[in-house]
Amino acid sequence: xxxxxxxxxxxxxxxxxxxxxxxxxxxxxxxxxxxxxxxxxxxxxxxxxxxxxxxxxxxxxxxxxxxxxxxxxxxxxxxxxxxxxxxxxxxxxxxxxxxxxxxxxxxxxxxxxxxxxxxxxxxxxxxxxxxxxxxxxxxxxxxxxxxxxxxxxxxxxxxxxxxxxxxxxxxxxxxxxxxxxxxxxxxxxxxxxxxxxxxxxxxxxxxxxxxxxxxxxxxxxxxxxxxxxxxxxxxxxxxxxxxxxxxxxxxxxxxxxxxxxxxxxxxxxxxxxxxxxxxxxxxxxxxxxxxxxxx
Numbered sequence: 001x002x003x004x005x006x007x008x009x010x011x012x013x014x015x016x017x018x019x020x021x022x023x024x025x026x027x028x029x030x031x032x033x034x035x036x037x038x039x040x041x042x043x044x045x046x047x048x049x050x051x052x053x054x055x056x057x058x059x060x061x062x063x064x065x066x067x068x069x070x071x072x073x074x075x076x077x078x079x080x081x082x083x084x085x086x087x088x089x090x091x092x093x094x095x096x097x098x099x100x101x102x103x104x105x106x107x108x109x110x111x112x113x114x115x116x117x118x119x120x121x122x123x124x125x126x127x128x129x130x131x132x133x134x135x136x137x138x139x140x141x142x143x144x145x146x147x148x149x150x151x152x153x154x155x156x157x158x159x160x161x162x163x164x165x166x167x168x169x170x171x172x173x174x175x176x177x178x179x180x181x182x183x184x185x186x187x188x189x190x191x192x193x194x195x196x197x198x199x200x201x202x203x204x205x206x207x208x209x210x211x212x213x214x215x216x217x218x219x220x221x222x223x224x225x226x227x228x229x230x231x232x233x234x235x236x237x238x239x240x241x242x243x244x245x246x247x248x249x250x251x252x253x254x255x256x257x258x259x260x261x262x263x264x265x266x267x268x269x270x271x272x273x274x275x276x277x278x279x280x281x282x283x284x285x286x287x288x289x290x291x292x293x294x295x
Contacts, residue, residue: 054264
């Protein structure tokens with residue numbers, strides 16, 4: 001079924017971020033405060049994006065909802081000695097959901113095996129923006145991801161036509177992963193009754209500049225599409241409705257992916273912040289108590 005200025009390499013919490021997040025965070029603490037808090041783990045440490053800035057922003061968004069306890073596991077860098085990876089042993093069983101803000105070296109085999117067991121037993125997984133670049137050789141990971149930043153030979157592409165129907169473009173045809181310059185763009189809710197999307201407008205405009213990914217590729221099986229955005233050719237796009245948010249199963253576990261959030265302003269705008277927080281809650285519990293974006 002298809003259902004403010006950043007300083008590279010240094011975590012910051014700018015006045016711009018606080019102002020952007022204020023309206024969203026003020027509404028996020030109401031119904032969830034009575035619920036038990038969810039333990040959430042962010043994994044970062046290597047990336048082609050500024051994870052040193054976005055991880056603190058994501059952590060603040062989630063903790064300020066009152067719904068999450070957030071820990072961060074930072075991997076070794078690609079310049080550290082190989083034995084540094086021996087210390088990277090996240091205890092996944094402690095967490096209701098794991099959020100990936102990572103794109104880099106493969107994790108050690110025993111960590112991969114532990115994570116697969118965690119998901120098979122009912123864990124939660126959230127792919128945040130360029131986490132969709134990660135681990136092209138990990139079969140189970142890519143099945144759960146459904147779509148990722150790959151070349152056009154990797155797998156199928158999914159778009160939505162003007163009648164709202166799924167269009168599947170086979171591997172080898174059409175574009176692979178890409179995006180035009182960061183810009184504002186219109187979002188469309190594709191599954192209005194799903195817990196993550198319930199209460200979101202049918203259409204809304206992202207007023208902050210963000211990267212609109214197109215040509216994502218993968219197995220694209222067992223995915224439920226939640227939201228899309230129109231990728232205009234005038235903005236370096238594909239003239240197609242591209243997937244932006246979706247869910248998939250992994251064993252007894254739940255997976256949520258959102259492509260929004262290239263940098264701190266794009267992550268902390270009320271729509272992307274609400275989508276991320278609600279997706280994390282759903283991945284952990286199968287339900288959503290947090291309110292949608294401010295309209």
